[in-house]
Amino acid sequence: MWISVISLFPEMFKEIIKYGLINKSIKKKLLNINFFNPRDFTKNKKVDSLIYGGGGGVILKAKPLIRTIYQAKLQMQHHVKIIFLSPQGKKINVSCIKKLLSYKKMIFICGRYKGIDERIINNFVDEEISIGDYILSGGELPAMVLIDVLVRNIPGVLNTISSCTTDSFFNNGLLGSPNYTKPKILKFLKNNNVPKVLISGNHKKIKEWRLKQSLGMTWLKRPDLFKKKILTKKEKFLFNKFKNSYLKKR
Template structure:
C-alpha cells in the first residue's frame, strides 16, 4: 500500500510515522510513504500558497493553481487507480466499511487543507473523494490524514504482528470489541472473569461474543439496529440482559440476521 501526502507540514508526518506499528511497516517496506510540501509548487519567491477569499470574510484560502500543481505531481507518481482524497469536515464520514474499501486500493493520495480550506475549483478538478473523521473542525487535514493512514494500514497484510488482531477489532462485524484482561489476576479487588481462566476455548469464544454484543447494546445500540442479530446472538444477548436485570423483550425491535 502506498500513501502520498500533500501537506504544508511534512515534518509532522515524519515524526509520527517513525514510531510503533506504522514505523516498523514503513521501515520493512510493507507500506510506502511519500510526503510532498505543497509550498514547493508556489509561483513566487515568498512561497505563497494562500490568498484572501473573494466576497470577503475571515481567514485565507489555499490557491487553486498551487494545489492543482501539487496534486498533478502526486498523480504522476502514484498508481492510476489511487484516488486523491481531500480531508474535509464536508466529506463523507469515515467508518470501518470505508476503511476496508480504501484498504483494497493500491494507494491513496491524501490532500491536507489549511486555513479556511482550498479553492473549490481545485477540488472540483483534482479531487476524487472527500472524507471527514467526524463532525468537528481541526486546524488542518494532517491529523485526519494520519487517522486514515493508521486505519487503512492496519488492514494491510504483514503490517500487524498478529494478523488476527485486525479481524477481531471493533466494528469489523458491526460490533464493539469485548473487554480484555491480563496479569495480575486480581487488581484492586477486581478479578479476571473466571471463564477466561478456564482453558475452555469454546466457553471463552462464547463469552467474548456475548460481551461484544452486550457492550454494543449498551453503548452503541444503533449499530445493532443497522446490523441485526442472528438467532444464536439473540439468545446470547437475551441471557446477558436477563442476568443483569433487564427485559429481553427490548430486543424484539432488532431485525434478524443470517450468518
C-alpha cells in the same frame, strides 16, 4: 500501500513515521509514504488567498495545489486515488476503511485555513473523508488518523490477523469484548477476578462469551450501533442472557 501526503506542514508527520506500526510497516516495505509541500511549487511561497465574494479567512489557491498533485501523481504513476480530508466528507467507518484498503496508491490532500479552491475538489478529488463533525486547523491530524487506521489493517503489519479483526467495529459492527491479562486477581479492586471461562481452555465457550460481551457492550455503550444490528438467532439468545444478567445486578 503507497501514500503521498500534500501538506503545508509535512514536518508534522515526522514523529508518526518514527514509531509503532507505521514505522514497522515502512521498515517491512509494506508502506511507502512521501510528502509534498505546495510551497515548493510556487515562486514566492504564496499558496493562499482571500475568498471571492468576501467573508473572513483565506483558502489554498488552485494552481499550487494542481502542480503539487501532478508531481505526486507523476511519482506514483497510474491508478491513484485522491482523498481530501474535509469535515464535509463522508465520516470514516469500517466500510470506508475496507474500501480504501483496496486502493494501492493514494494522495491525501490536507487543507488549511478555510479549505481549498472548490475547483480542485470538482476536478481532482475522488473522495472526501471526515473523521468527525468538528473543525480542526488543517487536514494533517485527520490524515495521520487515517494513515494509522489503514496501516494496522495492511496484511503482514500485525503479527496476527485476529489483532485487527477482533477490534471494535470490525467485529460485525459490534464493540470488542473486555480483555484481561496476568495476574488473575488484582487485590483491593472490585470485580477483581478474571472471568473463569477465559482461563478454562474451552475455545468454543470463550468464543460465545466474547460474542455475548460484544453484544452487551454495544447495547450499553453504543445503542445507536446496536439498533442497526440485525441479530441472528444465536446472537439474540446470547444478548438476552447478557441483558437478564445485567438487569439482575442493578
